[in-house]
Amino acid sequence: MSISLSITNLSKIYPTGEGVKSFSLDIQNGEMVTLLGPSGCGKSTVLRSVGGFIEPNDGSIIIDGHEVNHLPPEKRPSAMVFQSYNLWPHMTVFNNLAFSLKLKKMKKAHIIDKVKWALNLVQLQGYEKKFPSELSGGQQQRVALARALLLEPKVLLLDEPFSALDAKLRHELREELREIQAKQQLTMLFVTHDQEEALAISDRIVVMNKGEVEQIDSPQNIYNYPASLFVAQFIGKMNFLTGYAEGNKIHIGSLNFPNMNRYNKSVTVAVRPEDVVLASEVENGLEAMIEKVMMLGHYAEVSLKTEFGILKMFIDRSEISQFKMHQNIRITFATIQTFTDEQDIHTNGYSKIQNLTKEEIEVYEKV
Amino acid sequence: MWYFKTLGKGKVVEFILLAIFLLFFFGPLLNLLLLAFSGEWQYPDALPKSWSLEWWSFVLADESIVRSMWLSFLIAAIVTMISLIICIPAAYAFARISFPLRRFFLFSFLLTNAFPKMGLYVAIAVLFYQYNLMNTFIGIILIHLINTLMLMTWIPSAAFENVHRSQEESARDAGASPLKVFWYITLPMAKPGIIVASVFTFLSSLDEAQGTLLVGIPDYKTMPVIMYSIIADYPSTAGAVFSVILTLPTIILLFAARKFVGADSFANGMRLK
Numbered sequence: 001m002s003i004s005l006s007i008t009n010l011s012k013i014y015p016t017g018e019g020v021k022s023f024s025l026d027i028q029n030g031e032m033v034t035l036l037g038p039s040g041c042g043k044s045t046v047l048r049s050v051g052g053f054i055e056p057n058d059g060s061i062i063i064d065g066h067e068v069n070h071l072p073p074e075k076r077p078s079a080m081v082f083q084s085y086n087l088w089p090h091m092t093v094f095n096n097l098a099f100s101l102k103l104k105k106m107k108k109a110h111i112i113d114k115v116k117w118a119l120n121l122v123q124l125q126g127y128e129k130k131f132p133s134e135l136s137g138g139q140q141q142r143v144a145l146a147r148a149l150l151l152e153p154k155v156l157l158l159d160e161p162f163s164a165l166d167a168k169l170r171h172e173l174r175e176e177l178r179e180i181q182a183k184q185q186l187t188m189l190f191v192t193h194d195q196e197e198a199l200a201i202s203d204r205i206v207v208m209n210k211g212e213v214e215q216i217d218s219p220q221n222i223y224n225y226p227a228s229l230f231v232a233q234f235i236g237k238m239n240f241l242t243g244y245a246e247g248n249k250i251h252i253g254s255l256n257f258p259n260m261n262r263y264n265k266s267v268t269v270a271v272r273p274e275d276v277v278l279a280s281e282v283e284n285g286l287e288a289m290i291e292k293v294m295m296l297g298h299y300a301e302v303s304l305k306t307e308f309g310i311l312k313m314f315i316d317r318s319e320i321s322q323f324k325m326h327q328n329i330r331i332t333f334a335t336i337q338t339f340t341d342e343q344d345i346h347t348n349g350y351s352k353i354q355n356l357t358k359e360e361i362e363v364y365e366k367v
Numbered sequence: 368m369w370y371f372k373t374l375g376k377g378k379v380v381e382f383i384l385l386a387i388f389l390l391f392f393f394g395p396l397l398n399l400l401l402l403a404f405s406g407e408w409q410y411p412d413a414l415p416k417s418w419s420l421e422w423w424s425f426v427l428a429d430e431s432i433v434r435s436m437w438l439s440f441l442i443a444a445i446v447t448m449i450s451l452i453i454c455i456p457a458a459y460a461f462a463r464i465s466f467p468l469r470r471f472f473l474f475s476f477l478l479t480n481a482f483p484k485m486g487l488y489v490a491i492a493v494l495f496y497q498y499n500l501m502n503t504f505i506g507i508i509l510i511h512l513i514n515t516l517m518l519m520t521w522i523p524s525a526a527f528e529n530v531h532r533s534q535e536e537s538a539r540d541a542g543a544s545p546l547k548v549f550w551y552i553t554l555p556m557a558k559p560g561i562i563v564a565s566v567f568t569f570l571s572s573l574d575e576a577q578g579t580l581l582v583g584i585p586d587y588k589t590m591p592v593i594m595y596s597i598i599a600d601y602p603s604t605a606g607a608v609f610s611v612i613l614t615l616p617t618i619i620l621l622f623a624a625r626k627f628v629g630a631d632s633f634a635n636g637m638r639l640k
Binding site: 051053072079080084087088089100147151 | 531533534536537538539540541542543544547551552555556558
């Protein structure tokens with residue numbers, strides 16, 4: 001597999017202090033990589049640097065083997081879909097799409113064919129004569145995507161393209177994008193702050209925070225094995241407790257877990273709500289009182305009061321009847337993540353726990 | 368009667384006030400129109416006794432008057448053209464580039480309108496004497512240009528700002544050089560604002576009296592300048608005829624530009640961002 005886009009040591013710091021420092025990433029041909037993080041983490045800076053709209057202080061960007069640092073946006077083999085204000089309102093849909101082709105001095109008949117193909121791809125056949133003001137938000141973004149695809153770019157850059165749309169439309173367009181990407185074997189770099197979106201569509205996710213990379217991994221691994229405290233609290237829902245590490249065990253109340261990373265003293269333990277389970281009669285368990293049960297569709301969220309604070313627990317909707325308010329239960333954790341207090345040590349690469357052997361994983365899962 | 372009762376007293380009073388205002392506003396213009404076509408009209412008749420077009424033929428036959436009309440329109444057109452060439456790039460710079468003292472320079476355009484015009488013109492006249500620009504075509508053009516600077520920079524600048532950056536960026540992404548982006552994307556999108564500014568520039572140039580009087584005499588007499596002598600030397604009907612001719616372009620242009628002249632187009636332009 002060849003590398004489509006290679007970013008090495010990209011740095012761009014703004015006068016306000018925001019930006020990215022020494023960002024590096026390699027994207028394979030046909031891969032969909034998402035830059036995920038909160039506002040101000042630098043993801044848009046990286047994307048716009050690749051597109052040529054920002055001049056970085058340092059670093060190199062290589063697309064398909066060619067260095068593009070010194071090239072202006074019109075000469076780069078990349079295409080960008082912006083969050084909003086994509087289309088030109090004084091031109092019809094046809095002219096919006098044909099703009100780039102006319103610049104290349106293509107023959108009229110050829111242009112008409114290509115525009116038809118592009119509209120077909122985004123399910124907007126017959127919309128040539130409409131103006132952008134006559135289209136809905138979702139349709140406008142579809143046309144913007146079609147326009148970018150017509151450029152036949154080596155890398156497609158998307159800057160939060162669905163953020164301005166309502167939830168249902170976002171889901172729909174997400175799937176369509178994935179389909180198009182798979183069909184055309186396109187390399188895509190996607191930027192979003194919506195972690196659900198990132199988990200849903202990416203081959204790999206780059207979690208960013210304050211200009212640094214927290215973790216680069218597949219969605220599965222990011223969810224199951226977050227590399228840092230930031231990733232743990234940013235992705236999905238997570239409970240946080242304080243545990244105590246000693247020797248080869250981590251203690252949380254009467255519960256014990258293996259101390260895989262040889263931490264010492266006080267540690268932060270992270271547990272996913274779905275990993276909080278009822279302890280059987282023979283196991284160790286933590287005392288918990290049910291504060292409230294919230295029905296959320298096919299599952300319910302139970303708020304538990306324990307000596308370590310409030311914990312959230314996910315249960316299947318069939319089990320709701322077993323959980324009554326003010327009931328006392330005993331819980332344990334199916335699997336945990338542990339982080340030390342000086343966890344601003346970022347692992348710029350794969351998760352620490354990545355290379356466990358099969359036996360270790362089995363032991364780690366449950367005590 | 369029941370109609371007025373249902374409306375309520377407030378509405379009726381409002382209506383009366385509006386009627387008075389309209390009368391006050393349009394009364395003189397209506398009077399002017401009637402005067403231009405009247406033959407004999409004595410107070411206290413409400414309408415002229417007889418109608419005639421004799422003053423129209425007089426005005427249109429007089430050579431110096433016709434010449435002044437050509438001159439006015441020629442100057443207005445040239446001034447608008449030059450103003451466009453000078454001010455549009457400046458407007459774009461104000462909109463897109465954040466250079467030092469930007470707000471100061473933008474604000475400085477107000478200066479031409481902040482002082483009593485005559486004072487400004489007298490100072491300019493002194494300079495013109497030094498450079499032999501008095502009684503020259505170029506001198507008049509320059510005087511007119513000064514008046515147009517503010518309008519032609521502020522309003523298009525706001526129009527350019529309304530063109531979102533990502534629309535220009537996506538054009539560059541599509542393969543257009545910065546000049547092509549300006550021509551195919553930015554300029555068409557800013558067109559309404561630019562047209563508004565151009566219309567007002569043209570009209571204000573047609574209207575310019577004081578500066579032209581100072582600089583243009585004795586060879587170059589535009590319509591407003593001629594107006595002074597017509598009112599002095601001829602009966603009021605001639606003045607009315609000339610008035611109508613002078614006002615006509617304004618009305619026509621404003622009607623034609625109504626498509627672009629929304630209240631916000633002008634108001635947006637007058638903000639200092």
